Amino acid sequence: MVSSSEWVIKPRKGWQPLDLKEVWLFRELLGFLVWRDIKIRYKQTVLGGLWALLQPLIAMLIFVTLFGRVAGMKGDGSPYPLFVYAGLVPWTFFANAVGLSSNSLVGSEQMIRKIYFPRVFVPLSSVLAFGLDLLVGLAFMGIMLAYYKWHASLALLWLPVLLLATLLAACGFGLILSAVNVQYRDVKYVVPFVTQMAFFLTPVLYPMSHAPEKFEVLLLINPMSGVVEGFRHSLLGSPVSWGFVGLSFGLCAAIFVVGVFFFRRLERTFADLI
DSSP: OOOOOOOOOOOOOSOOOOOHHHHHHTHHHHHHHHHHHHHHHHTTOSSGGGHHHHHHHHHHHHHIIIIIIISOOOOSSSOHHHHHHHHHHHHHHHHHHHHHHTTHHHHTHHHHHHOOSOTTHHHHHHHHHTHHHHHHHHHHHHHHHHHTTOOOOGGGGGHHHHHHHHHHHHHHHHHHHHHHHHHOTTHHHHHHHHHHHHHHTSTTSSOGGGSOGGGHHHHHHOHHHHHHHHHHHHHHOOOOOHHHHHHHHHHHHHHHHHHHHHHHHHGGGHHHHO
């Protein structure tokens, strides 16, 4: 005897939370979309998955040369290459994930118009696909720690919490921007510019203690500032303000919740506008 289920698809009104039952039923589709995004990103590339390592590595070498040797900038006690790379790992994931997910709905136009599935899977799969790059970056961080003979501490146990915060921020911004991009295609031009500017308002190249006071408010409301500082504490044992990290984690969680409700509010118009 074969059981069957009947689905009734109808538009929802108002602010809707994430339908966890629906997400669970379609969980295999989410895995497929993640794998699809990974294959598409590295399809017909000469270096393939090595790009996941080369992007933060090359950026680290350039920044260390320009800011470390030329400008004489220093970290917080750890070798400056380790200091910069520990900040680049979460930032590179965040910037790339937000950039790709913001254009994900428009890139999946045919699928959205023809079949029904949780639309939230499209930007989320784009973010989760970059998880592979993040893991590669962390693995190379381990190699660098061994090269500089820099020992890890029990602070490493905080790494999963900081990874979660980074993921929440990337997913939240990805949901908001992908929904807005359906109506206003300017988003794909605005996002790269804003992320480039936000990079300098994130303590990737400098410790938080060296930031000018007049930019302190901007650094505090930047959810990735505390995350980057937390990553350094976890990986290098750098000094950190837990109040600052806690504020950033709260902002990341809030952005994700707002992103879910905002996305669900607009998703009923996607098929018509896209």
